[in-house]
Amino acid sequence: MSLKLKPLDQQVVVITGASSGIGLVTARLLATRGAKLVVVARDELTLTDLVRDVEAGGGEAYAVAADVGDPAAAARVARHAVARFGRIDTWINNAGVAIYAKLLDTPFDEHERLFRTNYFGVVNGCAAAVPHLREHGGALITVASIAAGMPSPLMGAYAASKHAVKGYVDTLRAELLRERAPISVTLIQPSGIDTPVAEHASNHVGGKARIPPVVYDPTLVAEAIVDAATRPTHGVTVGGAGKAQVLFAQHAPALFDRVAAIGSALFVDPTKNQPGPDNLFAPARNGVERSRDQRGKGFSLYTSAMRHPAAMLALGLGLAGAAIWSRRHSGVAEAA
Numbered sequence: 637m638s639l640k641l642k643p644l645d646q647q648v649v650v651i652t653g654a655s656s657g658i659g660l661v662t663a664r665l666l667a668t669r670g671a672k673l674v675v676v677a678r679d680e681l682t683l684t685d686l687v688r689d690v691e692a693g694g695g696e697a698y699a700v701a702a703d704v705g706d707p708a709a710a711a712r713v714a715r716h717a718v719a720r721f722g723r724i725d726t727w728i729n730n731a732g733v734a735i736y737a738k739l740l741d742t743p744f745d746e747h748e749r750l751f752r753t754n755y756f757g758v759v760n761g762c763a764a765a766v767p768h769l770r771e772h773g774g775a776l777i778t779v780a781s782i783a784a785g786m787p788s789p790l791m792g793a794y795a796a797s798k799h800a801v802k803g804y805v806d807t808l809r810a811e812l813l814r815e816r817a818p819i820s821v822t823l824i825q826p827s828g829i830d831t832p833v834a835e836h837a838s839n840h841v842g843g844k845a846r847i848p849p850v851v852y853d854p855t856l857v858a859e860a861i862v863d864a865a866t867r868p869t870h871g872v873t874v875g876g877a878g879k880a881q882v883l884f885a886q887h888a889p890a891l892f893d894r895v896a897a898i899g900s901a902l903f904v905d906p907t908k909n910q911p912g913p914d915n916l917f918a919p920a921r922n923g924v925e926r927s928r929d930q931r932g933k934g935f936s937l938y939t940s941a942m943r944h945p946a947a948m949l950a951l952g953l954g955l956a957g958a959a960i961w962s963r964r965h966s967g968v969a970e971a972a
Contacts, residue, residue, distance in 0.1 A: 639818055639868050641725075641775055645670030648721040649865065650713060652704050652761060653731030655682040656924050657831030658779060662728065662858040667695040669862065674698050674717040674724075677731070678919035696721075704731050705752035710760035714768060726865040727765035729758045729778040733916050734833050736903060737840035739792040746838055747793050749916050754797035755804070762808060766819065773818035777864050778805045779857070780825050782878035786885030787893065789900040790841055809870075820868035826857045827878025832924045836915040844908035848899065850877035 649666055653659035655677035663675050667690040675683050675697055683699035690697040698720045702709040717724050733753045735746055758778055765776055781794075784802040788795035802823060809821035831854055834845040852875045860872045873879045885892040913920060 639773065639820055641773075641820060641866050641868065643670075644862065644866055647725040647774075647865065648672045648674065648717060648723055649726040649728065650674040650676065650717050650724055650765070651728040651730055652676040652713075652757065653779075654686065655679040655919070656836070657833055658826070658829060658854045658857045658861075659728075659730045660686065660924075661854040662730070662861050663697075664690070665855070665858045665862060666865075667693060667697065670695070671726075671865075672696045672698075672721050674700060674713065674720070676700050676702050676704065676713050678703050678915075703753075704729075704757035704760055705749075707756075707760040707763065710757075710764040714764040718768065723772055724765060724768040724774065725772070726775040726777065727761060727769065728861060728865075729761040729776075731757045732779070732833070733914075734791065734794045734837035734845075735840070735916070736790055736834070736837050736845040737793070738790065741840055742793050743840075746916055750793050751797050751800070754794070755800045758801050759804060762804075766812070766817075769819045770812075770817045775820045775822065775865050775868075776808075777822045777824060777861055779861070780805070780823055782825050782827050782873060782875075782882050784825060785882040787896055789896055790903045820864070822864040822869045823871040824857060824860055824864065825871065825873045825878070825882075827852055827873070827875025827881075829854050829857055829874070835911050836920050837910075838914040838916045839910045839912075841904055843904040843906040844910050846903060846905050848902035850875065852877075 644666065649671045651659055651663050651666070651673065654663045654675035659677070663673055663686060666673060673690060673696065675686055677683055678701060680699065680701035683701060687697040687699045698716070700713045700716045702713050704710050704713075714724065731753055733750055735742055735750055762776060762778075768774075769776060778801060780801045781798040783791065783795040784798040786795070802825075805821060805823045812819050812821060828847040828849065828851045830847065830851050834847050837845045839845045857874045860874050863869060864872070873882070
């Protein structure tokens with residue numbers, strides 16, 4: 637089945653977790669491309685500010701304050717989107733929270749709350765979105781993490797939730813494909829990204845939680861999401877360093893376990909204090925795209941190749957041709 641997605645300036649896009657980090661950067665990028673936005677988060681004040689900024693730039697946006705961990709709230713988001721704009725063309729599951737703790741030291745209520753947001757937020761979002769996307773066609777995009785493909789000491793609950801998200805989304809894709817639903821289902825797996833997620837995390841390990849290197853700019857993830865909203869895409873890993881980590885974990889798991897155990901020290905800066913408060917059970921006042929003291933790389937050759945495979949193939953063939961031409965002509969010159 638061939639599926640064609642609309643240009644962004646003809647789309648109504650719902651994005652959850654829009655009050656900070658990847659969600660906020662993506663919402664602003666979508667607005668500049670002409671999409672009509674329904675922005676979702678628990679922090680109503682930040683959403684109001686975001687809508688005001690989008691409208692000041694000539695765009696259209698509508699805010700729905702909701703906790704996507706609640707299935708009724710996710711369904712309400714869909715109803716509001718259709719009531720306001722008449723349809724949904726793309727739904728982006730992006731809301732997420734984090735806990736820094738050893739698994740056996742993770743308080744059960746926090747572990748459960750994290751899964752309520754990270755995993756059931758995706759389940760609820762998909763359940764709310766699919767009936768509308770099935771009717772008119774569109775894109776269902778979920779932001780997971782490279783943690784979906786490897787263990788992550790000190791962020792075990794987070795990694796477990798992302799493993800669950802990947803299993804759910806990959807299976808849902810297969811089921812929708814079987815019924816020939818006109819829906820593109822995409823899983824975005826970012827590497828470490830320069831967002832406030834660590835600063836907003838519940839921290840039980842002391843010091844200041846941080847994203848371990850290599851860290852990338854959230855704009856790279858936003859661009860991958862925008863691509864998936866306009867071009868059917870199975871999945872994208874953002875950041876070559878993260879892809880290398882996942883491959884390492886898959887092909888040398890015993891060695892990776894030992895390296896990960898040592899590398900867990902990179903998840904905390906012991907010289908600083910956690911800023912707090914965390915946003916696990918209640919929204920923190922957000923509106924922040926990036927962390928306070930980490931700076932992400934603004935380019936990934938691997939991600940560019942995955943987003944534009946034809947261009948990278950052409951570049952590779954061109955370089956190969958140039959090398960062959962150079963060798964042949966240098967040989968002619970030497971013979972002369």
